Amino acid sequence: MTASEYNKCVDLHSHAIFRFAMKKMRNVDDAKEIVQMSFEKLWMKHQTVAFETAKSYLFTTAYNTMIDGWRSQKTTTGLEFAENSVEAEGTIEYTGTMEIIEKALQRISEIQKTVILLRDYEGYSYDEIGEITGLNAAQVKINIFRGRQALKEIIGNPNNLI
Amino acid sequence: MKQFEITEEQEWQLFELLEGNLSTEEATTLHKVIATDPALAYHYNLLKQTYSSAPELLFPNTNSLKKQAKNKHLTLWLFSAAAAAIALFLIYQPIQNLNPIPKKSPVLADGIEKTKTTEQTTVDHNSINNQATGVKISPSNQNHTVRLNPRRTSKKQTTGFTHPLIIATNDFHSKTENPDQNKVLTNSKLGNNSSNNTSNLIAQQGALEPTKNGNETTQTNASNNNNMNGNETPIRPSLKQKNPINAATRKTGFALAKSFYNDGKTMIQKGHLPHVNIKARDKSNSLLPTIEMGLRLENNVIMASFNH
Numbered sequence: 001m002t003a004s005e006y007n008k009c010v011d012l013h014s015h016a017i018f019r020f021a022m023k024k025m026r027n028v029d030d031a032k033e034i035v036q037m038s039f040e041k042l043w044m045k046h047q048t049v050a051f052e053t054a055k056s057y058l059f060t061t062a063y064n065t066m067i068d069g070w071r072s073q074k075t076t077t078g079l080e081f082a083e084n085s086v087e088a089e090g091t092i093e094y095t096g097t098m099e100i101i102e103k104a105l106q107r108i109s110e111i112q113k114t115v116i117l118l119r120d121y122e123g124y125s126y127d128e129i130g131e132i133t134g135l136n137a138a139q140v141k142i143n144i145f146r147g148r149q150a151l152k153e154i155i156g157n158p159n160n161l162i
Numbered sequence: 163m164k165q166f167e168i169t170e171e172q173e174w175q176l177f178e179l180l181e182g183n184l185s186t187e188e189a190t191t192l193h194k195v196i197a198t199d200p201a202l203a204y205h206y207n208l209l210k211q212t213y214s215s216a217p218e219l220l221f222p223n224t225n226s227l228k229k230q231a232k233n234k235h236l237t238l239w240l241f242s243a244a245a246a247a248i249a250l251f252l253i254y255q256p257i258q259n260l261n262p263i264p265k266k267s268p269v270l271a272d273g274i275e276k277t278k279t280t281e282q283t284t285v286d287h288n289s290i291n292n293q294a295t296g297v298k299i300s301p302s303n304q305n306h307t308v309r310l311n312p313r314r315t316s317k318k319q320t321t322g323f324t325h326p327l328i329i330a331t332n333d334f335h336s337k338t339e340n341p342d343q344n345k346v347l348t349n350s351k352l353g354n355n356s357s358n359n360t361s362n363l364i365a366q367q368g369a370l371e372p373t374k375n376g377n378e379t380t381q382t383n384a385s386n387n388n389n390m391n392g393n394e395t396p397i398r399p400s401l402k403q404k405n406p407i408n409a410a411t412r413k414t415g416f417a418l419a420k421s422f423y424n425d426g427k428t429m430i431q432k433g434h435l436p437h438v439n440i441k442a443r444d445k446s447n448s449l450l451p452t453i454e455m456g457l458r459l460e461n462n463v464i465m466a467s468f469n470h
Contacts, residue, residue: 003229003230006228006229007228007229010224010227010228011224014221014224014227015219015220015221015224016216017221018219018220018221019216019217019219022219023217032221032222035221035227036226036227039227043229097211098214101211101212101214116212120213120214120215120216121214121215121216122216144181145173145174145177148177148209148212149173151212152205152208152209152211152212155208155211155212156208
């Protein structure tokens, strides 16, 4: 990939990566950092990564970066972080379906959330999501199904969020 | 919600429908079933709400992520130019106030043609006794001849890349003032220490070695030798030192850089305007290619002023 192709990738995919990271991290600064790290890694490997596969590489890198971040965060702040999250959620009033879905996405597992976001936001196929997450197509499909079932239960009864 | 319970198989059918995995016929049939089954319609509507579209989130300042392509040739050119500038600065700066450069070198004026035509040149004492070389030879040795190293006088060598002029520019003044060295290097038959400065210079560099029958270091050609002294034996290059230039320049990188600097300094002190050659030796992908640096006089003539 040339420098101009890399810059084209920035124009094409930076917003998508940012949305994906934003939904997962729920923090603007963290999402920005994820995007910057992903593109830095792409630039470091730009001579070996083809332009056609750059989007998949970026999402994979962003996903792995987030996973690494969560792992390190769990080891450092573990219980304290979880308690604060529960307290914060208890004070929220849910008014619209979108807001409920936003909150429900935080209740399902990370892998279910990831595959649903990649499916809905980016329109990836099961195979492409599998390449990013390291799962096979069948596992991706099952995770999407179970994630949507969990979301459906929450939407049908928003009290489940409390 | 219990009144709208459906089986897991029906859940999968609704899921496949919304995922777009069913064919047109299967989708049409299922839509008809959903229209007639309230439980299926209820779950279909709930499941449909889980499909969200991408929010309007944009990454701020995408330009900060972009990179500029590096121009390899421009980088190489800039590197070479910087190296040349540094080399010139190092050479000129320390001595620019001590010895201003004359507009035209007196040595070069008549020295160029001579160096091209012959390997053995009769010493012209008038040209030796010039300010550029500082060598003074007494009139008693006017027929004395000096054999020049063919490498330094060949056209190929003078027009090509040359690196450092160690033989031509070593500080022989201080060495010739050494009485011990003069004793070894002086032609005893002539009895004049100052007469053999030209050969001293060569001998100091290992080009010549004393003959077995004396301490003479002057190498003469046969015809001129008779004019000077019939008993004198010409001095031949040592077998171990057939290539005095290579032997003299076989140094470390630091020593080469030091001699490069000293050569340039000496050339300017002697009234020449050295040219600095920069040549990229390694033109691979490296952004910092290996370069060679050398000094030339004007008109591609190496300074070998002692033979004029």
